[in-house]
Amino acid sequence: MSSVQPGPTVLVPAFRPGAALVQVVADLRAARPDWQVLVVDDGSGAAYDDRFAQVGAAGAQVVTLPVNCGKGAALKAGLAHAAAHRTGSPVVCADADGQHALADIVAVGERLVDDPDARRLVLGTRTFEGPVPVRSRIGNSVTCWLFAAAARTRVPDTQTGLRGIPAGLLAWACGVPGERYEYEMQVLLRAGRSGIALDVLPIATIYLEDNASSHFRPVVDSWRVYAPLLAFLASSLAAFAIDTIALLALQALTGDLLLSVVGARITSAGVNFVVNRRLVFDEEHRIRTRVAAARYAALATALLGLNFLLLSALDASGIALLPAKVLTELALVSTSFAAQRAFVFRAPGALTGGSQRRPTSPTGTSTTVDSTSR
Template sequence: MPTVLVPAYCPGAAMVRTVSDLRTARPDWAVLVVDDGSGTAYDDRFAQARAAGAEVLTLPINRGKGAALKAGLAHVLATRPGSPVICADGDGQHALADIVAVGERLLEDAGARRIVLGTRSFDATSDGHLVPLRSRVGNGVTRWLFTAATHSRVPDTQTGLRGIPADLLGWAGTVPGERYEYELQVLLRAGRSGIDLDPLPIATIYLDDNSASHFRPVVDSLRVYAPLLAFLASSLAAFVIDTVALLVLQALTGDLLVSVVGARVTSAGVNFVVNRRLVFDGERRVRTRTAAVRYAALATALLALNFLLLTALGAAGIALLPAKVLTELALVSTSFAAQRAFVFRAPATFTGSPQGQPTSPTDASTTVDTTSR
């Protein structure tokens, strides 16, 4: 039977209602609440969750939503092997029927390598009100960047309602990220790990204009967008180097092929070093020689596409500089997806417990109440 994992930081009464409703609707499902260092002021709230039938795992300090989720996944791995996990927020913004629906979809094919995503519509909430502006804009920008980076479309990249099969809990625990960026990192890494994303429409609920959310619009948005923005910055730097070298070599030689090759060799070296050390440093590290060979193969393919596009645009009467800009814009998302999925990808491990996370109820950094299941 599945375990419903609820990360909670300074929760309101909605968290207790979520636990109580779940235990009533699905008494055979376990509920695990992770107290993400809320402090003693919230002891009574978590005591109410225990009384409602939840197990509570307490982290001594606030570490972020990603860390809380990974601590919960590690605990399920250690104490309920074989149990799939449904991650659900405890702020009342996931309807009971939707949590149950995600769990039932997950159980339909428990052995499938897929993550079930409860996906919201951002046109309007389920009661007919407008979705808060920051949520509409944030989700829209993230969807666009995600599609540009991965060439796949996910209707709701920031949903907290997800179903994870038991066989993928170890993998999910190794995905980097401690705070809100963790959930996007899971989606970014799923495709290259051969894991499908299975969207399931759910109700769109925002209570009191999402006032219960602990999401910090500036700081946490930067964390979420960091992997994509870092790559775009690296690509911009490489573009500037590549373009300047192309224009100089074209002026000196008058040969487009020589100019394109010379410029790309110059910029590719810089791009490889920057991406390996800064952009994809959070990945499982692949050997430099292996990454260099893969990068050379990718760069050769992109170089051929670059030359063909420049030639076609030139034949259409477009000047070299605007043709170069259009060509790079067309290829940047392909380059990101290929580097993440191929160049800097090391073999993933799916055995054992997530690194750095508690593996048993006796881990010194956590407190677990096991009186209620």
């Protein structure tokens, strides 16, 4: 006899929310009374107690974090709560400002229900048609370009807050690092290397009052979002500089292109491996150094062959060594990132779902549910 799986849980992180949150909850409860709405108060403070009381009265369950921890921490607290208290329920993450249409939130939840065992994230991606704040249009375009360059995956809206997570991936999502806005980018970056597909679902683009309700800080939070992307590009740039200097020096000394390419790559690869392992692809449960090093050596050998072939072809065509080297590295950088993410530094069990341990609150602090400790 098969057990009936619970309906989706709609998770809404909220920090000092406006009245729109109450309407969001009321509309969801009216449209899908069998779904639960879980609101995480991210340390909004006593001044917002009345607002969250209204949210509870509208039909939501409220989890309260004692201090402001950031959107990522609030999301992970909600995911952990859903996994612990609603076993088997997929989670739809939505924003608190009313900028996700009810029909779109429901559509993401229904996509999860249609195939509950699929190893994928459902992304409600905006079309960016109509009036869109300039900072939002530019910010999304830049982020999409950087994400495509780093991950070799095209996502039309990397900054969407409307996301669906199957029940089987909640533990994985709770283990993704990041406490603030960077968490959502980390989820996308780490999905591919964990064998998780990105399922794109177009949604309406809604900005209320030129996005005035957003708590996003353009400088600080943009840096948090871009940092995971820029870390790999910076690591690659450093390796490129070392590789190029060594190549030019060895070529001048030996006159042998193959020997110079091999010697330069051995020099730069050691630096690149250490930096990427510790700073770019760091995980809570890191893969053993010997295993990662063996995988990296295999990848480096393959890339070395490609590097030499491309460089030789460009050199034979009459292009000088330095510009030929630049063109070669630009052609291979995204391939290197994708391979390191998916193969070299893949965490143990990443392709099979990993540990099934119950996720815990990422904040390390107690939370309250409807004003009682959970």
